[in-house]
Amino acid sequence: EAGVAQSPRYKIIEKRQSVAFWCNPISGHATLYWYQQILGQGPKLLIQFQNNGVVDDSQLPKDRFSAERLKGVDSTLKIQPAKLEDSAVYLCASSRDRGQYEQYFGPGTRLTVT
Amino acid sequence: GQQVMQIPQYQHVQEGEDFTTYCNSSTTLSNIQWYKQRPGGHPVFLIQLVKSGEVKKQKRLTFQFGEAKKNSSLHITATQTTDVGTYFCAGPSSGGTSYGKLTFGQGTILTVHP
Numbered sequence: 001e002a003g004v005a006q007s008p009r010y011k012i013i014e015k016r017q018s019v020a021f022w023c024n025p026i027s028g029h030a031t032l033y034w035y036q037q038i039l040g041q042g043p044k045l046l047i048q049f050q051n052n053g054v055v056d057d058s059q060l061p062k063d064r065f066s067a068e069r070l071k072g073v074d075s076t077l078k079i080q081p082a083k084l085e086d087s088a089v090y091l092c093a094s095s096r097d098r099g100q101y102e103q104y105f106g107p108g109t110r111l112t113v114t
Numbered sequence: 115g116q117q118v119m120q121i122p123q124y125q126h127v128q129e130g131e132d133f134t135t136y137c138n139s140s141t142t143l144s145n146i147q148w149y150k151q152r153p154g155g156h157p158v159f160l161i162q163l164v165k166s167g168e169v170k171k172q173k174r175l176t177f178q179f180g181e182a183k184k185n186s187s188l189h190i191t192a193t194q195t196t197d198v199g200t201y202f203c204a205g206p207s208s209g210g211t212s213y214g215k216l217t218f219g220q221g222t223i224l225t226v227h228p
Contacts, residue, residue, distance in 0.1 A: 043157065043202075098214035100214075102162060107156050108156050
């Protein structure tokens with residue numbers, strides 16, 4: 001079974017530029033999550049999708065972050081414009097469904113904003 | 115909001131010594147999950163505990179869920195260099211529409227000296 005795929009693995013941009021991350025979850029997984037992990041901290045949920053609908057985006061900075069999951073499979077997360085404090089690893093995870101299911105994480109995208 | 119705290123933040127041990135990390139939630143949890151993140155890697159699911167007072171073992175790892183379902187622990191017997199990494203506990207966030215949303219602790223970083 002293929003794992004969660006993410007690209008790019010690394011990205012360096014200047015502040016005020018825009019950036020997009022892509023995620024392909026495990027086949028058949030209905031729930032997809034985007035997390036932000038700042039160095040030395042645990043992952044913080046940004047947005048949760050159930051199929052192609054948003055379940056929770058309460059911690060997503062909506063003035064600069066946006067995400068979509070067209071057709072309920074792949075997902076993209078965009079930041080526009082980026083700030084220095086957005087430097088972090090962005091992790092995508094998927095699970096079979098909502099509820100008490102384990103989450104499978106992708107390798108993450110390490111973003112550096114200069 | 116819900117808080118999940120872990121102690122200690124760091125633990126340095128000699129190979130062969132035991133290791134324990136503790137997780138405490140500000141609210142009662144329906145379940146708790148544990149993840150391991152190797153240096154430079156992504157979180158990998160270890161186990162889920164559901165029942166009050168539950169104890170589960172995976173080889174040298176012992177996981178426990180408190181009677182009040184507000185705390186948990188992970189104990190590693192006779193650590194090996196392969197145990198190096200950050201161990202996170204995660205509990206479901208409160209809220210009806212955020213079913214499946216996890217709140218992660220800040221993690222315990224384990225270093226094992228050969």
